[in-house]
Amino acid sequence: MKFAEIAVDAPLGQSRLFSYEIPSDLNVAPGNSVMVPFGAQILQGIVFNISDTSLVEKTRQIIELTDPEILIDQQRLEICKWMSKFYFSNLFNSSVLMLPPGSHKRYINWLTINEDSTFSPTSEIQKKIVNEFIETKKIRQDQLIRKFGNRASYSINAMVAKNFLIKTQELNQRSVKEKYIQIPKITSLGFLALEQNQLSHNQHKALIEIKENFEKNVPISEFRKKFNIYSINKLIDKSFIELVQKRQFRSPLDGKKNEKKNPVNLSSEQEFAVSQIYEMLDNPQEVPKAILIHGVTGSGKTEVYIESVRHCLELNQNAIILVPEISLTAQIIERFQEHFPDQIGVIHSGLTQSEKFDEWWRIKNGDYRIVIGSRSALFAPMPNLGLIVIDEEHDPSYKESNLSPKYQVKDVAMQMAAKLNLCVVLGSASPDVETYFRAERGRYKLARLDHRFGLNNNLNQSKLADVEVVDMKEELKNGNYSIFSNNLILQMQEKIEKKEQIILFVNRRGTFSLVQCQNCGQVFNCSSCDKTLTYHSESDYLKCHYCGLIRKSFSNCTKCDSASISKYGLGTQLVEDEFKKLFQNVSYVRWDSDVTRNYKEYQNILNTFANGEAKVLIGTQVIAKGHHIPSVTLVGVVNADIGLGLPDFRASERVFQMLCQVAGRSGRGDTPGKVIIQTYQPDHYSIENSSEQNYKNFYSKEISYRKSFMYPPYSKIIRLIKHDINNSSCERDAFSLFKLLKSQQSEWGLHDTDILGPTPAFPSRIKGHYRWQILLRGNRPESLLDTIEFRELPHSMKISKDWSVDVNPLFAN
16 A cells, blocks of 8 residues: 655645555656545645655545646655745645646635524624625635634634534636647548549648648638638548647747847857856856856846857756746847747746646647746746746845745745756846845856947947936925926937937836825825825826725815815826926827736837837836837936835845846947936935946945844844734734744744844735734744744644745845
């Protein structure tokens, strides 16, 4: 008898496996997806080990395989184990990242009210749950728990036990399946009919075409359109053709071809970077296994990636290329297709579920040598992987901050490098401070590209743009109350007259970020979040950018009925409104998440601007990332100070990186570029150093600050956040955990870990849930968590499931 050790889709501790007996008629192996009984439920699980012995005395049998294929190979199962342990995540949740899209099966609990029951809800939480059924008769149990917190599960179970609520289960079926098409194939009778000329003219032509196009997989529907339904059906009826089922893969790159280009002549800086990567690819057992390419914007990092991939393929290995935004995939795919036609697969959230599903299987089957995509592409089942490239490695989108596991792409890539013996290339014009620190200490190799690189074999074609910082305090003193400085207006006029293109950047959506009554001082806040509502002039509404709440704009204060309503701050819509007043006949497009909701809309806006149909692009951070538009000669940063005041130790770094990136969009062609940065803090080191594109000076200042306060990279931070719909309960639980941590710290002698808090998180309330946080800071803060239930060790202490754990959080505020 054989037993399988399985990670089950249940809210359990990290790295927890359960033993199940393998039925004699099932062929089960590590990496299989199965359905298993778990308590009174049937849940999906991933097989990790096969053993002759069980972890427990009594076991139950596996019910079935969800897929006969092994979905996760042994090496990636090890990565799943590491992620579960490192990020304090359920092992199944770590494994789901590796599964094909649409293959996560789950029984959903649905609740309805029993109209015949005489039970009356007593507690407040029970009454709130019952009120949810006023507008709908059937509600998912997990949605109620998500809304009211884990305490709601006890109330739900109590009402189910009293037969007031009726619980039913439904299996959510896979939303995507393989697509098959019918291909006509000529039979022996068909060949005979052609020889004996027994056919009508139309049928003869159709049969000839069917014979010639069978290998091209032309579906029968195309022939019916061309030769009419009657003629084709006659060929089928007479058995002159037969229909063959063939799988059709839905590819996002179908029909997209690029003219193949020869390798470019690299600069000496690029050649050195490439030689370092070649050395790593040729000697995968050696360390370091990663290299940082620190290159100014436009320095030709993509050319280094292309040549590195070329060598990787020559070694009969494959590559994954990651970009931070799906809007950048089209640009980099085009560049790679010019060198590696028909060898590229794509994975990102902008694809349909069907496209993702088919791409995943084609990658697993070895149909592609290169995968390009955003964060999730890291987990593509690429066989014989030899190289991972992480472009714009500093970008915060490489960190998963919402779902468990809250992983960082760079950390996982480095684990893959260690376990799969591959090379990791990190590229950025403004590297993450922690990445640069590791490169300086020798944990990564380092290559610098200090000059811009021109395509078409024209080295150093363009210089970095000239940057000017405008002190907006001086503009106010001189009587200019516009959001645009006088110099920015003059530069815009000049560029428009020369028919050059302009980018106007402000990292905030909407028109005004704060609406306040001047009479009583009331600020209009979101009713579900601790955030102000943003005014949008386009539709005259107020919107919360955290939960999406929308309210009509107020003409009078809801508190004192005064009509003295003032609006403050600025966003992309205000920039748009003010630009239209100054330049009424100039074409422009706005690019932010209010006007673009999917990949096609991203591409439409980008193409409109890149093709010159619009002369001005107004947008948020998405326009700052990696876009190569040579005709842009002016970038105006309308307010560089947004983000500097956030209560987070990385705030200055993020502003520096954003300004360096957006400044890099200017002057990438033959015409010199100009950048104007408007600020009220011109002496801030982030502003000063970004205007000079001086990373070394910025790094020196920032790393000194980090060392003084023992922030990363001189320590590691773990953020614990408690969520609850009741603030008092949330605060009480936070202080209880704090006392437990202090007690464990004293008992185990772990005094090298600082316990900071508990304090309200920022924001302190989101979507109706209050948030309190505790920060653990030290060399190994996870050691303190090892002593309590986050690791589910024997004799561990109980902790509420409403806590989330974020290792190396994006924000520590």
